[in-house]
Amino acid sequence: MEKIIKAGICSYGMSGHIFHAPFIHTHPGFTFYAVVERSKNLARQRYPDVKVYTSVADMIKDPELDLIVVNTPNYTHYEYAKAALEAGKNVIVEKPFTVHAAEGQELAELAASKGLLLSVYHNRRFDSDFKIVKQVLGSGDLGELLEAEIHYDRYREELSYKKHKEEKLPGTGGLYDLGSHLVDQALILFGMPDAIWADIRTIRKDSLVDDYFELVYFYEHLRVRLKCSYITREPIPSYQFHGRKGSFIKTKADTQETMLQQGLMPGAPGWGIEGIHEWGLLHTERDGKVVREYLPSPKGDYLEYYDGIYNALTGKGPNPVPAADAVNVIKVIEAAFESSHAKKVISLK
Incomplete structure (x- = not known):
């Protein structure tokens, strides 16, 4: 690697500990240089050489830093990303990008005006299950x-211990949290819909935020349904696709988050490889013959995102998740809330 990029992470909660620090540390093109921890000292226990700051504002001022990861509560993303860009830093923003699409657009324009990289961490693009979905849809077999x-369902009646996720604040709730993954994946597969309908509800006892949603994307000949519920004890397959020739059914089975929570580092034996019992079912026909087979998924690997960031920063490749993509995600989320409140279909054209 001809250049080592010094990265700083704005928080060492789950996002920093699980989804960013291990990949920055493992990737040969990066150094996990700095982190913000206001009271604990957890990062240094695992990464002894990391520089610890007690405020985001102080870390952003560090002249050694090339890249800032903004992974603070959703409603702070715009503020911290803007401050980092104005300080001349390249920026990764954890999903969801911003609370409002106009904020994201402003940040995109600011980054472009300064010649800086601005990317959004839509890591579920690099899940094993989504990779096989893209492969099947691209094959024409359906x-x-x-x-x-x-679907992105779970069974969790109790409220999260992460208080900022359960308070009625801008950008909290299931649609901004888990929903941003689904919205992004659907946009990657099918593009911006003509219109959208949504039903967004709160179903857990004592919950203050939305924890159930159903979105329907309208295209000329296609309907796409995105669904999430926090009260689904027995979930159905997370991916279901039906075409004139066949169907593909797949569970959400990427192993990376589980492995990271177990303390493993990227590249550990078996990294991102699904078990055979999670393979997706393809039922179609080829050359007049019915085909019903289970397909293995490619390996999931979030390190591919950081490969893309490194290549983008060194002039070798494109931004792996451009800000414009993430702005579209927020546009859909905003339209979904409008649809749910008004109980009508909202045009996106």
Whole structure:
């Protein structure tokens, strides 16, 4: 690597500890140089050489830093990303990008005006299950696609210990949190819909934020349904696609988050490889013969995102998740809330 990029992480909660620090530390093109921890000293226990700051503002001023990861509560993303860009830093923003699409657009324009990288961490693009979905849809095996359904369900009646996720603050709730993954994946697969309908609710006892949603994307010949519920004890397959020639059914089975929570580092034996019992079912026909087979998924690997960031910063490749993509995610989320409140379909054209 001809250049080592010094990165700082704005928080060492789950996002920093699980989804960013291990990949920055493992990637040969990066150094995990600095982190913000206001009271604890957890990062240094695992990364003894990391520089610890007690405020984001102080870390952003560090002249050694090339890249800032903004992974603070959702409603602070705009403020901290703007401050980092104004300080001349390249920036990764944890999903969801911003609370409002106009904020994201402003940040994108600011980064462009300064010649800085601005990327959003939509890591679920690099899940094993989503990779096989893209592979199957790109193969043409399903024929003209007529219906698609993507779920992100869980069973969790109790409220999260992460207080900022349960308070009625801008950008909190299931649609901004888990929903941003589904919205992004659907946009990657099918592009911006003509219109959207949504039903967004709160179903857990004592919850103050939305924890159930159903979104329907309208295209000329296709309907796409995105669904999430925090009260689903027995979830159905997370990916369901039906075309004129066949169907593909797949569970959400990427192993990376589980491995990271177990303390493993990227590249550990078996990294991102699904078990055979999680393979997706393809039921179609080829050359007049019915085919019903289970397909292995490619390996999931979030390190590919940081490969893309490194290549973008060294002039070798494109931004792996451009800000414009993430702005579209927020546009859909804002339209979904408008639809749910008004109980009507909202045009996006």
